[in-house]
Amino acid sequence: MGQTALNPHQTISGTDNPPPAAQIHRLLRQHWGEARLQRLHDIGRTAAKLGTPAYLVGGCVRDLLQNHPAPDTDLAIEGDVRAVAEACTAQLSGMQCTYHPQFGTAILEYPDGFRLDLARCRVEHYPAPAALPEVRPGDIVADLARRDFTINAMAISLDPGSFGDFLDPHGGRMDLQHGLLRVLHPLSFVDDPTRILRGLRFAVRFHLRLEPGTHVLLKTALARDIFARLSGARLWRELKYVLELDDLAGVFEKLDAWQLWPLLRPVPPKSETLLSSMQRGQQEIAWFHRHCPGEKLFDTAVLLTLIWRHIPWAEAEKRLHCWPVTDGHHILRDLQFLSEVSEALAKATRPSAAAQLWASLSLPGILALLAEHPESDAVAESGRHYLLKQRGLKSPLSGRDLQAMGLAPGPQLGKVLRRLYEAHLDGEIEDKETARQWLIRQGILPSIQP
CATH class of the missing domain: 1.10.3090.10 (cca-adding enzyme, domain 2)
Structure with missing residues (x-):
């Protein structure tokens, strides 16, 4: 029996079972449109031909499930990102490709401005608390396991044989439906303290609360003064994102509840x-x-x-x-x-x-x-x-004008210019002629001027 079509203003609800691929496909069409959907099919086929499966991942999957706009479209590639990006570029005239070999990422920009961000599936290892991770290639399962929260650890297959298959190994969809923010492993905040501030942003934007075990892990990390190990640049970048949120009341509530005010x-x-x-x-x-x-x-x-x-x-x-x-x-x-x-x-x-x-x-x-x-x-x-x-007002007369009227250059000239500027601010003069008359009244110029 066919699946019932989704209302475009609804999200997938429900059960612990993953939504069927056909349901995900309809959701993509309803929320993203036929043209964008076709581009996903195209890149899925291109990646499959190269033996490098491609997946929608992270925030765009989370936002899709909530019927939120997804300005960024992130793809994880289980193989050679550059090969996929160049193959896609070769197939469409006008597409721009920017490859970053040091990060194993690429940006594909279509002629109409639509952008896809491609990254190699990877495994991360943190050599010390708050250190930058050491990275090596991995598969999609490992890539999802390295992420910050379960709600960002979901993926959708773009492979032609499994397009729309929903990968959710850590229960992110149910956490999203229950309004929970949950880390993926006990040392998540210790490995990367910036996850705490990213979590605060997610909690405010999506009205989430910390899962109880995650709240305990937050307190444990703060007790270790984990932010002291973080560079000022990394800390400020995340704090700036927090202060840019529209919902300041929500920010204040989370800063209180999570005991993060000492950062600010x-x-x-x-x-x-x-x-x-x-x-x-x-x-x-x-x-x-x-x-x-x-x-x-x-x-x-x-x-x-x-x-x-x-x-x-x-x-x-x-x-x-x-x-x-x-x-x-x-x-x-x-x-x-x-x-x-x-x-x-x-x-x-x-x-x-x-x-x-x-x-x-x-x-x-x-x-x-x-x-x-x-x-x-x-x-x-x-x-x-x-x-x-x-703020934009200037004196109607310049120093050169005053010298032409006979005033000598020097400190006294600067004082006259300042007085002219103040008179302009006070509405006593409006243009060069009223300025000249004002100078005469002040005794700065003789009453007869050529």
């Missing part, structure tokens, strides 16, 4: 204030990108500034000394002056005075300060006015 600050926040300010920070970042499209902003620096706003400065400095954070020195400088700038802004009576205060901060520092004030607050209005109007 010495003590957890004692109230909802930090969460509220960081959520406002996300809003300010989005506002900036809407109103200043194309301008560069290191978004995460805004959130780091807020996280470290009310802790000892040395705690932030200690972390930035180890982490390769973009513009970290600007973050440290902002942290030193944010309170002072905030107090001075409340007392600033002229637009030029407020502009000078805002200009003393980096762009992330400005947005962090805005995040600490309601949108209708005078400080927030002043900051947005600075970003949209004042």
